[in-house]
Amino acid sequence: MLKTLRLSFALKNTYRVNSILYSLKQIPLLGRLFPAALYQVRGLKIFANILSVLWEVLSVFLFKCIYFLTLVCGLGLLYQNAPPQLSFLHILLFLTLIGSYMNTSLFDPTRDKYYAMILLRMNARSYTLVNYGYALLKTVIGFLPFTLLFGLNRGVPLWLCLLLPFCVAGTKLTVAAYSLWDYEKSGYVRNENKLQKFAWLLTGIFLALAYIPPALGFVLPLAVYAALWLVWIPAGLVSLRRVLTFRYYREINQELLAQMFAQMDTVKEAVKTANEKTISADTSITSQKKGFEFLNELFIKRHRKILWKSTIRIASICAFLVCGILLLMIFLPESKAEINQMVMTWLPYFAFIMYLINRGTGFTKALFMNCDHSLLTYSFYKQPGFVLRLFQIRLREITKINAVPALVIGVGLCLILYASGGADNPLNYVVLLVSILAMSVFFSIHYLTIYYLLQPYTAGTEMKSGTYRIIMILTYVACYAMMNLRLPILVFGAACIAFCVLYSITACVLVYRFAPKTFRLRT
Amino acid sequence: MQFVIEHLSKRFEQKEVLKDIDFTFQEGKIYGLLGRNGAGKTTLFNCLNRDLKADGGSFFLDEDGVRREVSAEDIGYVLSTPTVPEFLTGREFLKFFLDINEGSIQNLKPLDEYFDRMSIAPEDRDKLLKDYSHGMKNKMQMLINIIAQPKILLLDEPLTSLDVVVAEEMKQLLRSLKEGRVTIFSTHIMDLALDLCDEIVLLSHGELEVVEKSNLDSQEFKEKIIAALKEETYA
Structure with a gap:
């Protein structure tokens, strides 16, 4: 019996240690410091072993502690x-x-x-x-x-x-x-x-x-x-x-x-079949265009469900919310001042909202899983001119898709601002609308650019880029942090528009310079 | 025309997968690339197709003494697992390909003629590629790769998962295509290599070497190849 216990511990420990070492190796930059024969190095093994034992001890108490603090006593306090x-x-x-x-x-x-x-x-x-x-x-x-x-x-x-x-x-x-x-x-x-x-x-x-x-x-x-x-x-x-x-x-x-x-x-x-399921089987879908426009049109039409339908749904929800707030102000006129104050200073909040409703990740994922994943194995597809041509077309498409809810939100905010008492400077309306649209363009370009520059997937549709993951997390953190910012429309809006324009130009330059080399399947 | 590789090397951390490969492939021949598991056949193909950056060395086309860089459209690369854009129909994929390569493809034919040549049935031509069978996807991939008439055709285990009829069709096709280009065919199946290929090239110890057939009968030749491959030690 003791032998069984010892063996099962040794086994569990071995693969825990190896997973720790494996994840160390996956950290970008830091991972390169570790040798290929990582799993043989004694010092590292001992270190991982200590972590593993600590985890075992900790897991006995930690979860119970959290359980008691939250579910049993935390809620009980109420x-x-x-x-x-x-x-x-x-x-x-x-x-x-x-x-x-x-x-x-x-x-x-x-x-x-x-x-x-x-x-x-x-x-x-x-x-x-x-x-x-x-x-x-x-x-x-x-x-x-x-x-x-x-x-x-x-x-x-x-x-x-x-x-x-x-x-x-x-x-x-x-x-x-x-x-x-x-x-x-x-x-x-x-x-x-x-x-x-x-x-x-x-x-x-x-x-x-x-x-x-x-x-x-x-x-x-x-x-x-x-x-x-x-x-x-x-x-x-x-x-x-x-x-x-x-x-x-x-x-x-x-x-x-x-x-x-x-x-x-x-x-x-x-995963593969789930992605294939997003392809519409409607045989009436055709295209009269040629070359890349042909490819793109068919792609967009056959992925209408995950691209356009969801963006239209988001736009309708936004429109619905705007109407709700407008109605609220009609029935509850005393809320106007507060709402006016909010719209005037809460623009940074919308960076996070725009982040949430952006279809960029869904678009690039569908692009890869159902299109680039296979086409990138053909050499004709990788010719620099073609890569860039398709980038332009795709940028146009994703911008269009994201612009619909952005337009609804931008116009909606302007209406709310007007109805809640307006702003002293009419420039506020312009900046409000333009900055929301600029954010939407920013996210469109952002996702497509990092997709073209880092192309994180392998032929087996495995995500293999630590840098890509880190950028994704940073994007989230940055947008989340914006929520705590309270700035007047003009200040934040102007800064935001300037940033988006600069970023977009830089991104396009980078793509034109590097994408023909970086837009490949990972091996 | 010759396809010349000079001093090509690639290492993954300490492991030297390709070391200083020097080889000249002749036009009009099918080369059978044999090697043990993990010998680096796919790495070699990936380097030639520029999916993977080589650490050193170069490769180029030598046309009557004039050297020129190998460009993307010179290479056709057929993978063992066929990959085709699932959201297009066979006909649409072919049309897209012909559209964007209009300038470079000689004697353009009607789409159906290409399908006939690959014996893809008329009722399948307008189906989405996601609904194609493995063998049909493979044919489609092969078709796209050969229409462009690439100077170099790389085939990574292309026939292993096909049924006997399709495999035979493909073999015939490859034989008929070998003029005017270098075909490099990697496989684990020795009989296939002997049947189809004009030269047998071994990738072992990170180097390429031809196995001379000289006047050996096929059994002796096989034994010679096995013996050469067995020498591979674990570096």
Whole structure:
């Protein structure tokens, strides 16, 4: 038994260490410092091993701590209608019941189980039991400090606090034993990551039971809670026998893990078919144009669903919101001053909104998955003149697509500004409209440019550029930060227009200079 | 015309995949490129197709003593897994290709004639390429690559996943196309290489070398190739 435990630890640790090393290597620039024989270097291995052990220890306590801080106590703090000790026991009880079937560890198809039992053919029964025992032990040890800390703090008796972790383990054991019995009877293998409708329904009910009654001040007496909790200890002990004597661990795991790894193989396939599904099968779509315009027109028409339809939907929602605000001002004239103030200073906020509604990433992704991914393997497609010609056409298209909601928002804001009392300087209207449009053009160019300059995908449609990812994150962070900015329209608008114009020019120059070289499939 | 590679080298970190390749390919011949798994066949093709930047060396076309740079349209590269733009129909893809290469393609024919030549059935020509079978995608890819009449045709394991009938058609096609160009054909299937190719070239130790057939019968020739490939040590 100890040997099994040691082996499964060593295995889990090995691939954890390797994943840590692998991710270190993926960091741009820093990754180059690491040698190719990274996985042989002793020092690095020791370092990763320490991280791995730390993670194991941390994972015992960290998640439990967060769980108690937020779900059990955090939300419980809001409840003034019931004694804290009772609402604590109440909420924890129902959440534990949910956890008993959502977090079993026995029916969780994980990678280490696959490696150990399927690939390395370890004895399924002893592997499962040893790891299950370890998982239960982690549950008890992980829960104990927090039931003591939070429970005592809320006035739950010490003896109950000490027993609660064992009750939690008891619920898990009982559900596990029931599921094993169910397998023997019906052959059905539970998979905690693929719950049935019934389980989701039950979760909904338990959640409602956990939070609604204490909020209304309805709780049971302490003795009843104690009984409801403690009953799980004998139940767990009885179940333990069943878990230990169950004979079909190999069969259960075989089925559980086969499901999982059939899934993993098909993930790539699924991405491909998902992308192909976005292509319209409408045979009446044709084009009378020639060359690249022909290619582009067919592309846009056959991807109408993900390009134009969604942009029109966004534009309609924006129009709807604008109408709503206009109506609000008609019915509630006293809101005008505040709205006027907002429109005059909240323009930076729209940088983030424009970021959110931009179709640039969807467009470049569709471009790659359904078009460039294949055409880039043909040498004619990579001729510099053609690359740039197509860039122009695509830039025009994505700008058009993004301009529709931008126009709606820009005009809408001008209307709102006018209706809410107007601005002293009529230039405000112009700047408002132009800066919104400039932002939309900026995002269009931005995404297309980084796509052409970094082309992050491989022929296998795998994303392989760290730089691309970092730029994406930076774009998000920058736009998000803008939300906190409060500047008058004229100041921000002028700066924004200037920036967009400058950026667009720079981007186009860069594309013209480098894209013929960078717009390739990654290898 | 000759296709000359001089001092081509490529390394991935410490591993030298191509080291100082010097080779001259002659017009009108099909070269069978053989090598162990991981020997660098695809790397070589990727370097020649400029998908991958070589670390050093050059390659060029030598036409009657006049050297010129290999441009993108000189190369046709057929990948083992066929890739075609899924959102176009076969006919549209062909039309697009002919449109943009109008200037450079000699004796343009009606679209259907090209399809006939590849034996792609009339009812399939107006289907979206995403609904094509593997073999049909392969034919489509081959068609696009040969219409442009590239000087150099690189084929990476092109016949392995085709059914016997299509594979035979393709072989015939490649034979009929070999005049006026250099065809380099990478494969793991020795019999295919012996059947189709005029020369057998080995990629081993990061270098290219011809296996002389001289007066060996095919069995002896096979043994010689295997023996040469076995020498490959793990660097």
